[in-house]
Amino acid sequence: MLQLIRDKSSSKVFYITLLVLMTGGLLVFGIGDYSFGGATTYVAKVGKEIITEQDFQQRFDEQRRQMRTMMRDAYQPKMFETPEFKRQLLDQLIDEALIQQAGAAAGLAVTDTRLQAEIAKIEAFQVNGKFDQDRYQLALRGSGFSPRQFEARMRRDMAVKELPAQLAASALVTTGDANNFVRLRDQxxxxxxxxxxxxxxxxxxxxxxxxxxxxxxxxxxYVTPEQVAVEYVELDGAALAPAAAPSEADLRSRYAAQAARFGTKEQRLASHILVEVAAGADAATQKSALQKAETLAAELAAGKDFAELAKASSADAGTRAAGGDLGWIEAGIMEPAFEQALLALKPGEVSAPVRTEQGYHLILLREVKPAATKSFEEVRAQLETEFAQEQHNEKLADLQDKLFTVADQANGTLEPLAKAIGGTVQTTPLFSQDVGFGIAMFPEIRAAAFSLEVKTDGLSSEPIEVSKDRMVVIRLAQHKPATPRAxxxxxxxxxxxxxxxxxxxxxxxxxxxxxxxxxxxxxxxxxxxxxxxxxxxxxxxxxxxxxxxxxxxxxxxxxxxxxxxxxxxxxxxxxxxxxxxxxxxxxxDADPKALDAAAQTAVRDQLRQELSALESAALRKALRARTKIEVNEDRL
Known part of the structure; x- marks a missing residue:
């Protein structure tokens, strides 16, 4: 497999991967966005394809947000402003582009069936653990994507993972390899x-x-570092007074208006076997694919286990290892021909070959969940919680609007700002650029306090978001220059x-x-x-x-x-x-025979992962050697 990919990797196919952050309705899928048109400048060119300054900046911003979430109080913005970090990030983008190109050259692709099945598994698009088309549409509108845009970008994100998965599957570890490893590891x-x-x-x-x-x-x-103290006004959503409880009439009205949310459509648990053939293939190729599908159908009719046959014969790499399992499917998810055939089946039945753009499918219906709607009493607590959250969000949004408006007009004092949001002006002790306590423990506060606008010009800061629903505006109260120690x-x-x-x-x-x-x-x-x-x-x-x-x-x-x-x-x-x-x-030396079967399997799995990592590194090295890559360091 690796040699095949290396042999074909001179073919250049454009790669796009995306990070869509979807919290409370959005979910992470990937990072970055590559585009062909309109770019007059770029930070790198991989073959004929470009990574624009916008692409790099988007990935850079997403990485910083991720690290800020992971590191919390230890996060230091300047850690990510170094040339080394930026170059490492660009190398990651270049590697992803190369891997996507190599995968396409080797004929790896994400089928529509697999794409739709993966989308259906995303929690952000589910209601009560099941895919909901309305939730899907709403979440995409909130993130500024059409279904077509989102599905195209998700397909690319899945495609870039396909090649490493194939490499991992092709990694071969012999019994001798595993035994030698155990002898050394447990020596x-x-x-x-x-x-x-x-x-x-x-x-x-x-x-x-x-x-x-x-x-x-x-x-x-031996210098006492420069220090400042700041006045600040804080808006903390967690500290807002709870909203008044909704009336019974309000709750029932809400339930009636949103009843569709609490219902589930019929769902069908399905598996499939794909015989791949391009939509534009010639008649002979299509006939050959159909004959293969019919042969597989005959094997199933003769009693062959569907999952085992899928593992051996399906062309869908994403579901093959799981016996063709597509999970639970609702109407509107799959291609019309696939869906029509699935809806016509009864549990336990297998369809005749079904033609889609990917090829011919044999579809097994394993189970059906009928549509159902929860009663008002079943969702009362959920309605109450949502009502309280909406009231909280509206109040917080109103105060945030005031915070931004008044902060922009603040001149010489934070008192009007504190009055506008019902807060108080507080003052921190002295702190340095690297260490602070209280509100100054947040890196964003320290960075703003030592900025030109706040420290030198004496202006109030813009509202600084230090955590979810928590914003702070600061103003210089005291400045103590760095002083040499005696x-x-x-x-x-x-x-x-x-x-x-x-x-x-x-x-x-x-x-x-x-x-x-x-x-x-x-x-x-x-x-x-x-x-x-x-x-x-x-x-x-x-x-x-x-x-x-x-x-x-x-x-x-x-x-x-x-x-x-x-x-x-x-x-x-x-x-x-x-x-x-x-x-x-x-x-x-240790005796490999002393390990039980489970431990031996764990050893082989570990070595297989390490081997696939080495193969991936070798692949990236080979792709870089044969692909022309231009980098503009001054645009990082």
Missing amino acids: TRDFRYLALPQSVLADAVVSADDEQKYFAAHAAD FDAVKPEVHALLLSERQQKANREAADAALKRLLGGETLEAIAASLGATVSEGKAVGRQGLNQDRQLLAEVFKMPRPQAGGTIHGLAEVAGKKFALLELQAVH
């Missing part, structure tokens, strides 16, 4: 070691002149640092001398006796051995296998910048 070792005592240095080894010279050379390291104030720190450096140097010299003695023929016991220390040992210790220093253990497992009856000696730097002499006595 144990016998060893002895001598933890060397630290050298003891007197304070006098660091002179006053040493301290002065070090401080003069590193004065920039030598007398930092003298203890300088002394301790220099003493530590010389202590470490002395420890290293003593350790090297001890290792020389060991390699010269002295025993660990003799060296230990001269140093007033003791020798310790480890018997049958594995790579993850408990009660052993991690650095020491890592060095033990780097040492070569000793000859029978012999030993290998070495030196390890261990925790606390200390050292230990090592003596490796024996290596015991």
